[in-house]
Amino acid sequence: MSEVTRRKDEHLDIAISEDVEASAQTTWLEHVHLVHRALPDIDLDEVDTSLEILGKKLKLPILIDSMTGGSERGAKVNEDLASVAAELGIGMGVGSQRAALVDGRLRSTFSVVRDVAPDILVYANIGAQQLAEVGVDGAKACVDMVRADALAVHLNPLQEAVQPEGDPKYRGVLDMIANVVEKVGVPVIVKEVGSGLSREVAALLASVGVRGFDVAGVGGTSWARIESIRSSRSGAPEKARLGESFRDWGIPTAASIIEVRSVTKGLVIASGGIRSGLDVAKSIAIGADAAAMALPALRALSKDGRDGLKALIRSAAEELRLAMFLTGSRSLRELRHARYVL
Template sequence: MSEDTSRKDNHYSTNNLASTTTDSSSSNGSKVTDIEIIKNRKLEGLKIPLEKDVQAKNTSTYLEYVMLIHNALPELDIDEIDTSTTFLNHRFSAPIIIDSMTGGTDKATVINERLAMVAEELNLGMGVGSQRAGLLSDALRESYSIARKSAPNAFLIANIGGVQLKSITLDDVRRMIEMIDADAIAVHLNPLQELIQPEGEPKFKGIYSKIVELVKSIDVPVIVKEVGSGISRDVAVRLELAGVKAINIAGSGGTSWAGVEKLRADNTKAVMKSHLGELFWDWGIPTAMSLLEVRRSVRIGIIASGGLRSGLDIAKCIALGADICALAWPFLKCAAESKESVLDYARMLIEELRAAMFLTGSRDIKALRRVRYNLQGPLLEWFSVYGR
């Protein structure tokens, strides 16, 4: 298949990428295609978090330093509590998004199908993994489009890396949105991951202007997210000025993508990459700290994520100022087992959230945003100096 000569500057297109080969070779010396390389990387991105311990080592989300004030006289019955909320003009049954995880492999198709079925059944949000792979072939596209097929009414979020905005066209982005009939698109910022990844592209110059251009050109809301190192107030302010509709802070304390890429670097004997991955394993702004900092800096929507594991974590994040919360790794573990496992976990999260709301006297999410809380330990120390 010939190269699409109407595209310039190495822009990706559905036709020309699927047929190209690289200089990479398989272990038996044969050439491997771009599709195979991406499928292998996507599969490793699933297998390593599922099979290895790549959670934070010596840091945390700092949510353990947030104490919600108990209400001994809540003046409401548990069945009165309403966990529903509105975010980006969509009504959710609970402030929960199944965060961006995967795509680009056969296993990802199964996982995204299970996650989407639960998002549809419980009226939760869902994001898919980075969709550049979906431009390569119909086979890879299916691993993403299965989400909309399985969740015709759920709020779905498309996904592209900030670095990739420099090498794809706006039409490519529109195809990603159409791929899952997305309600929004997330641009993920992952400088640490790109730095450690054996085939990474730590070239972030010019990405801000690309985000500005994207916001002006795309019809769906643009969300900008980190992938586990947090968003600072300075970056948040710049993103609000760029016109993005929401920020997913994705703080540190949960899955370490530096850790994931360090293990991948070990497999390829990339010694320096492995060293950097070990050194920066816990790098980032803890989730609670990032949330407090961003909420006091911008008025746009905030998605809290990064190491959230329970409905109590969700309640704390809402009290600290999040509009909605997102979780990835726990849902990935469940989806690797069965759709029923995902459903059970999601229902448990909602019941845990409902319990926290009852114990703080919060009839609805709006009331939960007003509850009193205390900050403790290093989070209080930081807030006393920088957070006010």
């Protein structure tokens, strides 16, 4: 097993078995109250949760966010996520594909997604910093590898800074993104991984042609925490303490959704601590187009296999549908205009 492969599996292990979420900070979605409509003027079975994102039709505004690939175990997870996504009509992202650019044998751990789910919405994934190294060609290769509908470029300055092997370099990253946006041939989404996007950052990205934003705010999985656990396992207590100090760093998901929406009419994906269909509904009411979950999907799969994951998504779907019914929202477009109180 290569170093990268081992690290990817360690991430999965820690995410599944340890307490890796923010502890003193929440998504702030608990402060969003949808106003009940006692007279919805619709039937529950009229509620239509479908939407089109990046040219693909989805049955639900729910995505499984970028997580894995690059190892045997990652391949199995990707296969299961994809087959469930296909069955339920939702979309998904794959984890960072850099390893597969370096070592061609790893390509199938990502492309397996297309083997089982040829038609679903899939977004490729690469770190913004790695664009310098892999170039536009590398970006294109990521897209081709999974016949992606879009490329998700992730920003993770906190993780890079806390990760033992990290390389926290962001100078020039915006230019590289701009270049990739121009040449990669599919829409580019920019995502954080758990500290959120501010309106300044979203505006900057929008100005170079970025079409979508996956906010990944504070309140869910904390990479400072995950890397801190790794550091403390590998006997680097200072790095571990640094990670601990930044466990709750960032912009709460609800705040991030509102900030990003205030500067773009593009695609806004709510993520970071989305844990229920009510969270999905609230996220959409305050500005998102759809919502993505990472950690809960991984854990459901790990605990109860594909059935567990299906149950998770179905239960979120039921909650979302009910929240739509109770706000009189026939469609997601109407949900976007539902009255809420902060």
